Amino acid sequence: MMSAFPGSALVCEEFRGLADGLELAHSFVFNPHKWLLVNFDCSAMWFKDSRHVVETFNVDAVLYLKPDFQDKLPDYRHWQIQFGRRFRSLKVWFVIRMYGQSGLQDHIRKQRFEGCVKTDPRFQVVIPVTLGLVTFCLKDKGNEVNEALLKRINDGGIIHMVPAKINNLYFLRFAVCSPQTEEKDVDLAWREVVTQTETLLH
Missing domain, CATH: 3.40.640.10 (Type I PLP-dependent aspartate aminotransferase-like (Major domain))
Structure with missing residues (x-):
């Protein structure tokens, strides 16, 4: 197994x-x-x-x-x-x-990033978080907008995420794997998501 x-x-x-x-x-x-x-x-x-x-x-x-x-x-x-x-x-x-x-x-058991996603009404958690992998996307914006968001995030060079697609729904994936990651790093990642989202949507 x-x-x-x-x-x-x-x-x-x-x-x-x-x-x-x-x-x-x-x-x-x-x-x-x-x-x-x-x-x-x-x-x-x-x-x-x-x-x-x-x-x-x-x-x-x-x-x-x-x-x-x-x-x-x-x-x-x-x-x-x-x-x-x-x-x-x-x-x-x-x-x-x-x-x-x-x-x-x-x-x-930490779920800080999931909490950030859930408190922002522009986003939705795609799959319930059980194992630390947070899957999320912008609500009602379509795949192209979420693809553009991921490109902006990765091009920014602050954080890197990868996408996935289920039932023709494109979404972003966030996982913490480094032993050096602290809450401030998760907060930084979320701020980058928010910053790129606001730039993209305005």
């Missing part, structure tokens, strides 16, 4: 329903660098039975020095194509030590 972005939300009890059926999966992977305050890059993997991975990537045939502990501990060189592995788990450990469970939960 691939859960690159939303997997981080499982730190919060209210999102654990997203993992219904996980017990049927053979593997699970998510990227803590996308939403769990860990710097790029970091993927967390779990295998129900790691033998399948080890059999696929096993390199014993070309190894001339075999360590004494080979049968006692997982040998991660057999879990991937490359022989070496960077010490990414240390980054995860530091984040957990620094923020703790409650700090990580607070980060996942």
Whole structure:
């Protein structure tokens, strides 16, 4: 099961329903660098039975020095194509030590940008926000106006957003992924959206 972005939300009890059926999966992977305050890059993997991975990537045939502990501990060189592995788990450990469970939960639960969108009657939230991704557009302005708004925002160079389109409705997407992002940065992003909107509509 691939859960690159939303997997981080499982730190919060209210999102654990997203993992219904996980017990049927053979593997699970998510990227803590996308939403769990860990710097790029970091993927967390779990295998129900790691033998399948080890059999696929096993390199014993070309190894001339075999360590004494080979049968006692997982040998991660057999879990991937490359022989070496960077010490990414240390980054995860530091984040957990620094923020703790409650700090990580607070980060996942933040909804500041959504609140800004909802208080401005010119905009609408397109899809209810559950996992930190805020989808929004100008109400009753059509796709061309929203496309023009996104172009103005991205050309401004202050923030960058990407679009999406569902049922012929074009909208903008806003997500916070950096561990350095603070409320003032979210406020700056919203001010830029408002500034470009006012310039576009007047």
